[in-house]
Amino acid sequence: MRVVRTAPIAAAIVVLIGALRFGGAVDDTVLPGIPSPGAGTEWALPAVTLLANLLGVLTAGLTVTAAFLLPGDGGSVAARGWWLLRRTTWLALLWALASATLIVLTVSDVLAVPAGQLSRQAVVSFASDISQGQALLLQTGLALAVAVLSRGGTSRGPAAVTALLATTAIVPPAFTGHAAGAGNHQIAVTSLAVHVVAASLWTGGLAGLLLVRRHRRFADTAGRYSRLALGCFVATAVSGVANAAVRLGDWGALWNSRYGVLVAVKVLALLTVGLIGAVHRRRAVWAESFVRLAAGELVVLGAAIGLAVGLSRTPTPVAEDVAVPDPLVELLGFTPPGAPTAVRMVGDLLPDFFFVAAVAVGIGVYLAGVRRMRRAGHDWPVSRTLSWIGGLLVLGAFTLLGVAKYAYVLFSVHMVQHMVLSMVVPILLVGGAPVTLALRTLRRPADPQVRGAREWLLVILHSRVVRLLGHPLVALGIYVVSLYGLYLGNLLATLMRYHLGHLAMLVHFVLAGYLLFWVLIGVDPGRRRVHPAMLTVVHFLAMVAHAFFGFVLLQSTTVIAAGWYTSVHPAWASSLLADQRLGAGLAWAFGELPAVVIMLLLVRQWIRSDEREQARLDRAADRAEASGDEDDLARYNTFLAQASARTGKS
Numbered sequence: 001m002r003v004v005r006t007a008p009i010a011a012a013i014v015v016l017i018g019a020l021r022f023g024g025a026v027d028d029t030v031l032p033g034i035p036s037p038g039a040g041t042e043w044a045l046p047a048v049t050l051l052a053n054l055l056g057v058l059t060a061g062l063t064v065t066a067a068f069l070l071p072g073d074g075g076s077v078a079a080r081g082w083w084l085l086r087r088t089t090w091l092a093l094l095w096a097l098a099s100a101t102l103i104v105l106t107v108s109d110v111l112a113v114p115a116g117q118l119s120r121q122a123v124v125s126f127a128s129d130i131s132q133g134q135a136l137l138l139q140t141g142l143a144l145a146v147a148v149l150s151r152g153g154t155s156r157g158p159a160a161v162t163a164l165l166a167t168t169a170i171v172p173p174a175f176t177g178h179a180a181g182a183g184n185h186q187i188a189v190t191s192l193a194v195h196v197v198a199a200s201l202w203t204g205g206l207a208g209l210l211l212v213r214r215h216r217r218f219a220d221t222a223g224r225y226s227r228l229a230l231g232c233f234v235a236t237a238v239s240g241v242a243n244a245a246v247r248l249g250d251w252g253a254l255w256n257s258r259y260g261v262l263v264a265v266k267v268l269a270l271l272t273v274g275l276i277g278a279v280h281r282r283r284a285v286w287a288e289s290f291v292r293l294a295a296g297e298l299v300v301l302g303a304a305i306g307l308a309v310g311l312s313r314t315p316t317p318v319a320e321d322v323a324v325p326d327p328l329v330e331l332l333g334f335t336p337p338g339a340p341t342a343v344r345m346v347g348d349l350l351p352d353f354f355f356v357a358a359v360a361v362g363i364g365v366y367l368a369g370v371r372r373m374r375r376a377g378h379d380w381p382v383s384r385t386l387s388w389i390g391g392l393l394v395l396g397a398f399t400l401l402g403v404a405k406y407a408y409v410l411f412s413v414h415m416v417q418h419m420v421l422s423m424v425v426p427i428l429l430v431g432g433a434p435v436t437l438a439l440r441t442l443r444r445p446a447d448p449q450v451r452g453a454r455e456w457l458l459v460i461l462h463s464r465v466v467r468l469l470g471h472p473l474v475a476l477g478i479y480v481v482s483l484y485g486l487y488l489g490n491l492l493a494t495l496m497r498y499h500l501g502h503l504a505m506l507v508h509f510v511l512a513g514y515l516l517f518w519v520l521i522g523v524d525p526g527r528r529r530v531h532p533a534m535l536t537v538v539h540f541l542a543m544v545a546h547a548f549f550g551f552v553l554l555q556s557t558t559v560i561a562a563g564w565y566t567s568v569h570p571a572w573a574s575s576l577l578a579d580q581r582l583g584a585g586l587a588w589a590f591g592e593l594p595a596v597v598i599m600l601l602l603v604r605q606w607i608r609s610d611e612r613e614q615a616r617l618d619r620a621a622d623r624a625e626a627s628g629d630e631d632d633l634a635r636y637n638t639f640l641a642q643a644s645a646r647t648g649k650s
């Protein structure tokens with residue numbers, strides 16, 4: 001077993017050294033003239049990066065195994081899962097230490113000053129003001145939080161939170177480094193984030209599986225890991241290829257550049273592991289050969305991680321071609337669009353890995369669910385399917401077509417994008433009733449101790465957080481505060497500047513809208529039973545808040561997010577204030593149509609609920625008449641008559 005533990009790490013180290021030498025990251029002749037921080041930092045930086053990556057992989061993999069892969073024990077994780085969580089504490093602490101060390105080494109690399117000669121001031125301002133430093137600081141904090149949470153008892157809920165936090169902690173550095181510095185960073189950055197998460201869960205999950213191989217229900221655990229690994233394999237391959245395509249620029253660079261050759265070796269590594277995985281699936285996974293096969297797979301995965309770190313330090317072909325990078329292209333991540341025309345608004349595409357994947361996976365998974373319903377002989381309304389697909393296609397149109405590029409440089413187009421993402425898309429998605437579909441089609445595990453996707457969905461639906469979020473006033477509060485906070489609280493400029501911030505903003509528009517419209521008109525389970533009259537009032541308040549926001553913006557003489565819009569202002573555009581007023585007018589006018597549709601739906605709900613109540617009373621009256629008892633109305637009249645008789649006597 002010791003060989004199984006050390007061989008993947010040894011493979012990662014050996015391959016890293018080879019990749020650093022081959023790629024030229026530790027060779028001053030490859031990039032002559034660029035100041036060097038000294039051999040200490042040149043070697044220590046990739047070595048500690050590899051250490052941090054491996055610790056992240058193990059922390060995420062072991063927590064996911066404990067929380068999601070092993071069968072539980074009632075509301076608690078299995079004893080072996082608890083044991084895994086305890087081991088994670090030390091891994092997470094070391095991970096935090098490695099990430100903190102990376103802050104110092106990265107400053108040394110950036111300033112080309114040996115680590116020992118750096119001032120404390122330089123390190124502190126790097127960690128607080130520069131995105132690379134902030135990402136590493138965030139990772140350090142998250143890893144520490146995982147270390148604390150991993151001691152948080154045996155309940156499955158906290159274990160799941162620990163696993164999700166550990167997985168999230170892998171992401172921040174992906175949003176800086178090579179990918180973020182490139183043009184086309186809408187593809188590079190998100191694909192790298194998906195890539196590292198998928199590769200880490202795949203590798204870490206396998207390590208977790210090896211550690212629980214003597215568990216009595218190992219076969220079930222291995223089956224669940226196998227499904228996870230298949231998903232991770234596809235995600236790693238697709239995201240890796242997308243990322244490499246941006247870095248390489250053209251096919252020739254795959255064999256003409258050192259970076260390209262290293263990418264080709266990674267493809268080979270992926271295919272090798274895929275092959276081993278396929279053999280695993282064909283044979284019974286708990287067979288004798290499991291440890292040998294899994295160990296072989298881990299060695300190749302470890303080597304791929306070592307290679308990845310070497311790759312991230314190797315100069316990329318695309319950057320080498322560009323002698324003087326255009327600061328505007330660097331800021332936006334794409335070449336700024338020309339004066340708007342209908343053709344450009346549609347055809348000047350902005351490929352963004354996140355939204356392409358969200359739309360494709362969203363449609364694919366939903367259609368698979370509908371097919372499963374039909375196969376089981378149940379109907380699923382076509383209107384719901386059309387509503388869901390329509391919502392995702394509108395989401396794709398406003399985040400991937402030319403209009404998405406204009407939304408970066410013109411406030412008015414950004415406002416239209418905001419309105420569509422927070423109203424039209426959520427209304428259509430809510431109409432698709434995805435939770436109902438999921439609950440009807442996700443299979444129940446044969447073993448009641450196993451929590452599959454369906455069981456986790458039910459836990460989430462019944463959780464206190466969802467109950468709180470599902471309160472109409474809370475949903476309204478989130479919707480309105482986001483609207484005012486973003487623009488009047490001056491958050492917009494900051495979010496526009498960072499790819500992660502921009503992405504989070506767009507996702508938040510959809511989620512905040514989804515929450516509000518789910519509460520108002522949703523058919524999915526989990527929402528509170530609230531009288532439609534109350535919902536109508538909530539919706540009316542949302543409309544008023546929306547109209548007032550448009551009015552305030554229209555009257556404003558201050559340019560919102562001036563820092564951002566000044567730096568990207570196109571020469572062909574009208575003044576910033578004129579464009580902002582156009583945006584305010586559009587926001588005002590735009591909200592009206594969806595608002596009227598929702599109001600009509602609510603009034604219909606209200607009338608139907610009154611009709612249902614009347615029908616219930618009529619049925620009760622009929623039953624009472626048939627049995628000779630008094631019905632509710634007769635009882636109420638008797639009560640009133642007795643009360644007035646008592647009052648008369650007194």
Ligand code: HEM
Pocket residue numbers: 049053177178179192195196199200202203236237240241243244247263266267268269270301304305308309311312313316
């Ligand atoms: C089709 C196969 C693959 C391709 C095309 C590919 C491509 C890439 C590319 C282009 C990067 C970005 C490097 C940079 O910043 O310049 C990357 C990073 C990375 N890859 Fe892969 N990869 C593949 C398979 C794998 C596999 C099998 C693993 C391991 C399980 C892996 C793990 C990683 C990790 C951990 C990083 C982040 C490294 C860092 O920034 O520290 N990749 N990959």
